[in-house]
Structure formats: C-alpha cells, structure tokens
Amino acid sequence: xxxxxxxxxxxxxxRTTYHWSHRQKRGRDGVRRDALTxxxxxxxxxxxxxFVFLPxxxxxxxxxxxxxxxxxxxxxxxxxxxxxxxxxxxxxxxxDEADRRGLLPAPGGAPVELDGWDLFPxxxxxxxxxxxxxxxxx
Numbered sequence: 001x002x003x004x005x006x007x008x009x010x011x012x013x014x015r016t017t018y019h020w021s022h023r024q025k026r027g028r029d030g031v032r033r034d035a036l037t038x039x040x041x042x043x044x045x046x047x048x049x050x051f052v053f054l055p056x057x058x059x060x061x062x063x064x065x066x067x068x069x070x071x072x073x074x075x076x077x078x079x080x081x082x083x084x085x086x087x088x089x090x091x092x093x094x095x096d097e098a099d100r101r102g103l104l105p106a107p108g109g110a111p112v113e114l115d116g117w118d119l120f121p122x123x124x125x126x127x128x129x130x131x132x133x134x135x136x137x138x
Contacts, residue, residue, distance in 0.1 A: 010038070010091055017041035018095065022073045022085045024066065031055070032066040034075055036085045036116070038095065040107065047105050051085075051094055051116040062117055075116065081124040089130075093123045 007019040018038040026032050034053040053075045056062030061078040065071065076082040083090045097119045098104050105112045 007039075008088065008091075009041075010088060010095065012092075012095060020091055024072060032064070034064050034066075034073065034085060034116075036091065036094065038091070040105075047107065047109055048111045049095075049098065049104055050111070050113045051098075051119070052113055053085075053116040053120075075120070077120060077124070081120075081128075083120065083123060083127070090123065090127065093126050094119055097122050097126070 007021045010018045010020055012018065018040055020036065020038040022034065022036050024032055025035050031054060033055070036051040036053075037048055038050075039048045053064050054062065055064040055066050059078075063076040063078055065074050071084065071086075073086040074082055074084050085091065094116070095104070098114060101119075103112065103114055
C-alpha cells in the first residue's frame with residue numbers, strides 16, 4: 001500500500017469543517033503511535049485536536065497496527081471491536097464523542113491531544129448501534 005498523505009475534509013455542521021489525516025509516528029519516547037489529527041477550517045491560528053492511540057503491552061486490550069497484520073490505521077480492543085481511523089464515519093464518531101465530553105478546543109484555543117483509548121468504548125458502541133461495527137474477525 002502506498003503512502004496516502006492527503007488531508008480529508010469532515011463537515012460537522014454549517015459552521016464547522018475539519019481537515020484531517022492519519023499518521024503512524026514515532027514519538028520522542030521512541031514508541032510508535034497512531035495519530036489522527038484534525039485542523040478546524042477557518043481558524044487562522046491552526047487550532048488542532050489530535051487523537052493518539054498508543055500500543056499497549058500483552059493482554060492490554062490496546063492493539064494498534066504496529067506489529068500486527070492489519071490495515072494501517074486500525075486500532076482494536078482485543079474483544080472484537082475495531083476502529084479504522086481512515087474511515088470518515090469513525091473520525092466523525094470520535095469528534096462527536098469528544099465534543100459531547102467537552103474535550104474539543106474552542107475556536108482560537110490551544111491545540112489539544114487526546115488519548116483515543118479513553119473514547120474507544122463509546123465510539124465502538126456508537127458504531128455498533130449504527131450497524132457499522134467493524135470487527136477484528138472480519
């Protein structure tokens with residue numbers, strides 16, 4: 001699979017649009033992580049929110065595509081729930097859940113980095129309720 005570096009667009013409502021992309025990055029600590037980054041359109045200062053998924057240890061229930069034979073961008077909980085961060089519906093569900101919890105930065109606010117695993121159960125449940133559950137089993 002080639003590298004897809006394009007930014008996608010997510011329209012939330014008539015006033016809010018995000019540009020987003022997924023990357024696998026190695027942090028300063030040397031640990032690879034999946035990072036989903038969104039920039040709010042129209043914010044001159046580049047306000048962003050980043051959802052970060054760090055891999056967990058054995059039996060942690062925090063599986064990322066690092067070291068697994070999965071499609072890049074997938075994260076799973078080891079109980080059959082899987083989210084593909086390259087899927088617009090998953091991105092929208094993460095934004096909606098972060099907004100519901102009051103975690104998104106206000107216009108002109110400081111950048112925010114969120115632990116994606118904190119949102120994972122609610123997003124996986126919402127996707128399953130919509131009939132869009134993706135499982136690690138296929």
